[in-house]
Amino acid sequence: MIETLLLAALGGILIGLLLTLFGGGGSVLATPWLIYVVGVVDTHAAIATSAAAVAVNAATGLIAQAKAGRVKWPCASVFATAGLIGSVLGARLAMQVDGDFLIRAFGVAMIAIAVSMLIPRKNEGDPAVRLTPTMIWKLAPVGLVAGLAAGFFGIGGGFLIAPGLMAATGMTLANASASSLVSVTLFGGATSATYALHGQLLWPVFAALVAGGAVGTLAAMPLLRRIEKNAKLLRHGFALLVIAVGLFVIFR
Template structure:
C-alpha cells in the first residue's frame, strides 16, 4: 500500500488555485442541491489529488462543514429578507440526532472495516431509482403531492440511514436526505434542500470527530487539503444558495435528479470506466499527432 502524499506534496499534485476551484465547484453543487459537496470532493480528492479513498471520504466530511454552515446562513438570511421559512427546524430535530448516531456509530466504523464496493453498488442502484422517481419515470401516476406523507416515526430510521451514508461514503447524506424530505415528508424542494444542509452539517461534524480518533493516517482527515479548498467552498456555497432561491422548484427537482444519476454512475463504477476510456482515446490521439 502506497503511503498517502504528505501535505507538501499538494503543490506537486495540484496548484493552490486548482484546490480553490475544487472547493468552488463543490460549494456550488453542494449548496444548490442541498448535498453538502461530497459528490464533488470525494472523486476529485481520490482521482485528482491521488488520496486513498478512505482518506478522501473523511476529508470530504471535514471540508463539507464549511459549505453546509455557509449555505445554511445564506438560506436563513434570504428567508429573513422575504419573510419565509426555508429550514424546517421541526424536521431537523427529528432527523439530525439520528443522523449523528448513524454517522459516528455506523458509517465511520463500517468504512474502516469494509472496502465498500458492494455497498456502493447498492447505493448506486438506489440512487438511480430515486432519480427516476424524481424525474417522473417511475411511479409517475402518483406524484408526491397526491400521496400521504410518511409518518413522523419514520424520521428516526431515515436519519440513521442518512448518517450512515454520510460517514461511510463521505457525501454528507444529502443525496438521501433531499429525496426523503421532498418525496417522503413532502417538503417543498427549496425547503428540502435547506433542511438537508442542517442534517449534513450535523452528520459531517460527528463523522469527522469520530474519524479523527483513528490511528491509521489514511483513514483520518487531511486538514491541509480541507483548509486549501475552504475559500472556494465558501464562495461557492454563497453562490449556490442564491441560485437555488431563484430557480423554480420543478426545475430544481429535475436538475437534482440529473445530479443523482451522475452520482449513481460513479457509485456503480461506470464513471471510472468512462474516464478511463476518455484517457485512452486522448492518449491515442496524442500518439497519432506525434507520429504524424
C-alpha cells in the first residue's frame, strides 16, 4: 500500500510540474499513470480518482487567476453551467462502457489533446469582453459538449474549453485560459462525485496525487523563467510525448 501511494505521489509531482510549465495537457497523463505505473486495475476507478485530483489542481489555479483579475466570471459561469450537465451525463455513460474500450477511447482523446497543443493560438481578443444574450446561445452548446467529453474521459477538458470560450466570446487567450479553470474545476468535481457515489473513487490514491501535485507545482515555479525562451519547443516535445503514450494505451 505504501509503495502504491508513493508511486501515486510521484505521478502527482510529474503532473503538477507539467501543468505548471505547459499550462494544460498534463492532467491527461494521470489516468495512464494510475493504470500502468501505480497498478490500478479498474479503469473506472482510475478515471474517477484522476478527475478528482484534476478538480483540486484546477481550483488552486483558479484562486490565483481570480486574484489576478483574469477570470471573466459571467461568460465562464454560462459555459460551466451547461458543461456541468454534460459532465454528469458523460460520467454516467462511461460507467456503462467496458473498461478495455474506455481506456482505448481515452488513448484517442489523448492524441486529440496533444494535437490541439501543437496548433498555434493567437492572443488577440477583447480583454474587456462582456456577456451578451447572443453569446449565451454560443457558449451553452459548446460547454455541453466539452462537459460531456470531460465527464466521459475523466479529463479537465481544457483543450476544448479555452478555444470554445475564445470562439464564442472573442476574449483573449489569457482570459480564456483563466476562465476555463471554472469549468475544469466543476467538470472534474462532478465526474469524480458521480463515480464516488458508486464507490469507485480511491481516496488514499487521490490524496497522494494531490499532495504530489502541490510539490510539482512548487518545483516548477523557479523553472518558468528559465524555459521561457524554449517554451514553444518544449511544449511541442511534451505534446509528442502525450501522443506516444496515447498510442501505447490504444495498442497495448
